Amino acid sequence: xxxxxxxxxxxxxxxxxxxxxxxxxxxxxxxxxxxxxxxxxxxxxxxxxxxxxxxxxxxxxxxxxxxxxxxxxxxxxxxxxxxxxxxxxxxxxxxxxxxxxxxxxxxxxxxxxxxxxxxxxxxxxxxxxxxxxxxxxxxxxxxxxxxxxxxxxxxxxxxxxxxxxxxxxxxxxxxxxxxxxxxxxxxxxxxxxxxxxxxxxxxxxxxxxxxxxxxxxxxxxxxxxxxxxx
Numbered sequence: 109x110x111x112x113x114x115x116x117x118x119x120x121x122x123x124x125x126x127x128x129x130x131x132x133x134x135x136x137x138x139x140x141x142x143x144x145x146x147x148x149x150x151x152x153x154x155x156x157x158x159x160x161x162x163x164x165x166x167x168x169x170x171x172x173x174x175x176x177x178x179x180x181x182x183x184x185x186x187x188x189x190x191x192x193x194x195x196x197x198x199x200x201x202x203x204x205x206x207x208x209x210x211x212x213x214x215x216x217x218x219x220x221x222x223x224x225x226x227x228x229x230x231x232x233x234x235x236x237x238x239x240x241x242x243x244x245x246x247x248x249x250x251x252x253x254x255x256x257x258x259x260x261x262x263x264x265x266x267x268x269x270x271x272x273x274x275x276x277x278x279x280x281x282x283x284x285x286x287x288x289x290x291x292x293x294x295x296x297x298x299x300x301x302x303x304x305x306x307x308x309x310x311x312x313x314x315x316x317x318x319x320x321x322x323x324x325x326x327x328x329x330x331x332x333x334x335x336x337x338x
Contacts, residue, residue: 115184115187118180118183118184118187119184119300120300120301121176121180122176122177122180122181122184122297122300123296123297123298123300123301124297124301125173125174125176125177125180126177126290126293126294126297127294127297128173129170129173129174129177130290130293130294130319130320130323132170132173133286133290133323134319134323137323137324137326137327138326139153139157140326140327140330141326141329141330143258143259143262143330143334144329144330144333147259150258150259151256151257151258151259153258154235154256154257154258154259155256158235158236158239158255158256159236159239159240159255163236164236164240167236174221174224178217178221181213181214181217182214185213185214208288209288209289209291209292210292210296212288213289213292213293216285216288216289217289219281219282219285220282220285220286220289222282223278223279223281223282223285223286226275226278226279226282227282230261230265230275231258231261231265234246234248234253234255234261235255235256235258235261236255238255239255239256243255244256248260248261248264248268248269249264249268249269249270251264251268262330262334263334263338265334266279266331266334266335266338267334267335267337267338268338272335276331276335279331280328280331283324283327283328283331286320286323286324286327287320287321287324290316290319290320290323291316291317291320291321292316294312294315294316294319294320295309295312295313295315295316298312298316299312
């Protein structure tokens with residue numbers, strides 16, 4: 109099958125899965141912004157996206173997408189290093205502003221992956237996993253938090269937990285890595301899929317810059333608000 113056997117096919121798989129993950133990040137960031145305005149509204153969303161069958165199916169699908177993306181990323185990196193040495197992730201018309209990102213996509217991807225593990229431990233484990241294991245209430249910092257109390261878990265993680273300052277720092281590093289990764293990854297995926305031209309290449313690059321910036325700023329706004337004010 110050409111999606112597995114050929115280099116172009118592997119790049120197509122990585123591009124499609126990458127764009128799908130960017131869409132998920134956009135949804136997740138938009139959902140999180142609700143917490144800035146309404147604890148009740150955010151918890152309603154968390155309850156709707158709790159351990160329901162459709163949420164579990166979506167979680168499994170998302171995990172499959174991430175696994176495919178990172179497996180193919182490692183695969184292509186090893187292939188590139190074998191073929192071109194230090195020229196991994198090389199693409200044509202590479203813009204100067206993302207030169208560093210294009211040369212360090214694997215490192216950025218590893219940081220993003222580690223950040224996902226931290227995020228799962230801080231939130232998914234205490235929310236969806238807790239519901240699946242029928243542990244609806246947990247005690248955090250002396251407070252009883254339900255699995256559907258996403259607002260409470262944000263407050264605890266970034267403002268009340270014993271390691272909340274460390275969590276804030278790690279999340280800032282994670283968000284920076286996400287910005288570099290999706291800023292470069294967006295237009296690179298578009299280029300791989302052949303949806304660019306001399307004019308549209310610059311447009312896609314601009315769209316990717318603003319899209320990644322807005323998404324990351326939405327995440328950062330929630331992080332900063334709860335880190336400072338709880």
